Amino acid sequence: MSAPGIIVAGLRKRFGTTLALDGMSFAVHPGLVTGFVGPNGAGKSTTMRVVLGLDAVDEGTALIDGRPYRRLRRPLTHVGSLLDAAALHPGRSARNHLLWLAHSQGLPGRRADQVIEEVGLSSAARRKAGGYSLGMRQRLGIAAALLGDPPIIMLDEPFNGMDPEGIVWMRGFLRSLAAQGRAVLVSSHLMSELQDTADQLVAVGRGKVIADTSVTGLIEAASRNRVAVRTTVPAGATTALVRAGATVAAVGRDTITVSGIGPDRIVTLLNDSTVPFSEVSAHHATLEEAYLELTRNAVEFRAETPTEVPR
Numbered sequence: 003m004s005a006p007g008i009i010v011a012g013l014r015k016r017f018g019t020t021l022a023l024d025g026m027s028f029a030v031h032p033g034l035v036t037g038f039v040g041p042n043g044a045g046k047s048t049t050m051r052v053v054l055g056l057d058a059v060d061e062g063t064a065l066i067d068g069r070p071y072r073r074l075r076r077p078l079t080h081v082g083s084l085l086d087a088a089a090l091h092p093g094r095s096a097r098n099h100l101l102w103l104a105h106s107q108g109l110p111g112r113r114a115d116q117v118i119e120e121v122g123l124s125s126a127a128r129r130k131a132g133g134y135s136l137g138m139r140q141r142l143g144i145a146a147a148l149l150g151d152p153p154i155i156m157l158d159e160p161f162n163g164m165d166p167e168g169i170v171w172m173r174g175f176l177r178s179l180a181a182q183g184r185a186v187l188v189s190s191h192l193m194s195e196l197q198d199t200a201d202q203l204v205a206v207g208r209g210k211v212i213a214d215t216s217v218t219g220l221i222e223a224a225s226r227n228r229v230a231v232r233t234t235v236p237a238g239a240t241t242a243l244v245r246a247g248a249t250v251a252a253v254g255r256d257t258i259t260v261s262g263i264g265p266d267r268i269v270t271l272l273n274d275s276t277v278p279f280s281e282v283s284a285h286h287a288t289l290e291e292a293y294l295e296l297t298r299n300a301v302e303f304r305a306e307t308p309t310e311v312p313r
């Protein structure tokens with residue numbers, strides 16, 4: 003794999019009595035979308051702020067293209083970020099906002115029109131940003147992140163406030179950024195948003211990494227040896243299969259997954275019990291299921307609040 007776009011190593015950060023980062027370490031590689039996931043308060047935003055030099059750490063290092071943010075010349079050409087889509091001047095149009103940003107970073111003004119086009123904001127580009135929906139603000143934030151054509155993109159909850167069409171667009175857009183060879187880090191609460199988007203998953207809890215894994219491998223591991231059964235009588239099917247020693251989980255209104263016994267035996271058992279079914283097939287876990295399985299035993303994911311430590 004090529005040299006990492008972002009490296010964070012051993013980040014520790016305390017806010018008063020709250021330990022927000024507790025040894026956070028991972029890398030974000032070019033050409034991949036890396037999903038940055040974990041419960042509220044796990045330290046995702048703080049990590050991103052540290053990478054961008056907006057928060058100082060007590061310990062550890064964060065490198066972009068091999069250098070700390072403060073040592074980058076013309077930082078927008080190295081890393082583009084979206085941390086808070088609401089942080090906009092409401093009286094300024096998208097175009098003026100981007101022109102101002104381009105100017106302040108010594109970038110050509112034509113980049114403003116190019117990125118507006120790329121994120122699909124052309125028709126609203128001259129309207130005041132104060133009247134934008136959250137989804138439009140997200141697009142504007144992403145346009146700003148792309149202004150310097152950086153090899154590294156970091157987006158905090160970019161799906162927030164997007165309608166289903168916007169979510170589909172965002173997924174494709176993130177994939178295209180990675181396909182261009184960029185390193186893309188995207189935080190999210192919702193696995194469904196990252197389905198078919200993230201290549202790599204960095205799962206965090208209470209300020210540290212719990213798992214850093216390829217999405218394909220994760221989904222394969224969660225799917226392995228599980229059979230999906232579609233039936234109009236899931237309760238009856240469950241009774242018959244559990245009696246025969248299977249482990250059964252409900253994954254939808256008319257679908258259960260079965261492990262412990264194979265598909266042929268499942269068909270025989272359902273027929274013997276006269277339970278109707280329309281499909282028995284190898285199960286393909288969703289990213290959500292795979293994530294839940296990954297985090298089921300990690301205490302970090304069940305905690306309501308991060309660790310409190312004495313000052």
Ligand SMILES: Nc1ncnc2c1ncn2[C@@H]1O[C@H](COP(=O)(O)OP(=O)(O)OP(=O)(O)O)[C@@H](O)[C@H]1O
Binds near residue numbers: 042047
């Ligand atoms: N400026 C701050 N002052 C005090 N505490 C803070 C500050 N910023 C973050 N924290 C605390 O640090 C911890 C980590 O917060 P952070 O926002 O990084 O988590 P997160 O994973 O991004 O959560 P979310 O998914 O809710 O955005 C939380 O307990 C949070 O309350």
